Amino acid sequence: MDKRNSLGKRIKQNRVAYIMLLPTIVGFIAFVLYPQLWVLRLAFYKYNGYTPPVFVGMDNFVRLFTRDTVWWKAVGNTFYFSTAKLLVEIPLALILAVILNNNLKGRNLFRTVYFLPNVTSTAVMSLVFYFIFSPYQGILNGILQSIGIISEPIDWLGQGSLAMIVCMIVSIWQNFGLNMILFLAGLQSIPDEIYESADIDGATPVQQFIHLTIPMLGRMLQIILMLAIIGSLKTFDLFKVLTNGGPGHDTEVMMTYIFRYFFVDNMSTTAQPQLGYASSMGLVATIIIGAVTAVYLWMSRKLEENY
Incomplete structure (x- = not known):
């Protein structure tokens, strides 16, 4: 009798759990799985x-790999953007997290201020920065001219190298706060006794940071880097609003280029949508991001084994 009651109770609990999960499962099937199969x-x-x-069989992929030079330029821009900005964003977030982990006056205010850009809409934020970096009515050029640093307005978004740097700055400004909060969570999980023992042994703060803090943050650092890499490779709205891939595809990234063939715009090379070709690019982009993530996880797992 007790076994029957226990079994009935478990079935009831499982039924409730499945009912709670049902909206998520239905949403995943309708908005993730089905579109992916449709694109495939x-x-x-x-x-x-x-x-x-x-x-047309493999014609879309043959065209993509052999004739579309702009696509590979977009792939290169994506990797350049992701690598360069993460080399600044991750160390900046870690350093600020270490500073704000101490008993500083007003540290909660700084944590909130640094995190706020992450909760701001990327499209709205990009539009604000578009007006800041506008060549003739932009705030930045106005300030630089007023204090005599420049005599002529700089076209920040009209020159390829400058435009990419601007996009990196905006992306770093938006995302470093989230990474800082995640680093803070990892720092606060490290026992104070470890640092007290290091102080007794005469370790300097720099030695403690290199030999204790970073290794103890290994698992958290692995997660933060994985999320940052994936997010950077999938960046779209920032480039769409700030530069729209220009000038001359110099800031074109994978997602903006795919968008051009799904939804024709003024920089598209086609007069009507090419959904099949765009789908082949989306599939290749998915494979690229998945491969990069898999390689990173394999490498970071090897590094984690050293600690």
Whole structure:
């Protein structure tokens, strides 16, 4: 009798759990799994959204790998942007986390201020920075001219190298606060006794940071870097609002280029959508991001074994 009651209780609990999970499962199937399968199928078709799709086999991938030089420029820009900005963003977040982990006056205020950009809409934030860096009516040029640093306005978003640097600055400003909070969570999980023992042994703060803090943050650092890499490789709205991939595709990234073929705009090389070709690019981009993530996880696992 007790076994029956226990079994019935477990079934009831499981039923409640499945009911609670049902909205998430339905949402995943409807908005993630089905679109991915649709894109996977469409990658082998020529389709403009109006006429019936025509099966072309591997033609879209042949075109992508052999004839579309802009796509590979977009891939290179994506990796350049992600690598360069993370080399600044991650160390900055870690250093600020270490500073704010101490008993500083007003540290909670600084934590809040640094984290606020992360909760701001990327599109709205990019629009604000667009006006800041505008060449003729921008706030930055106005300030620099008023104090005599420059005599002529600088076209920050109209020159390829400068435009990419501006995008990096905006992205770092938006994302370092979240990484800082995650680092803070990892720092606060490190027992104080470890640092007290290091002080007794005569270790300097720099030695403690290198030989204690960083190794103890290994698992958290692995997660933070993985999320930052994936997020950087998938960046879209920042570039769409600030530069729209210009000038001359110098700030084109994978996601903005895919967008051009799904939704034709003024920089597209086609007069109508090419959903099949865009789907093939989306599939290749997914494989690239997945491969980078897998390689990173393998490398970081090897590094973690050293600690």
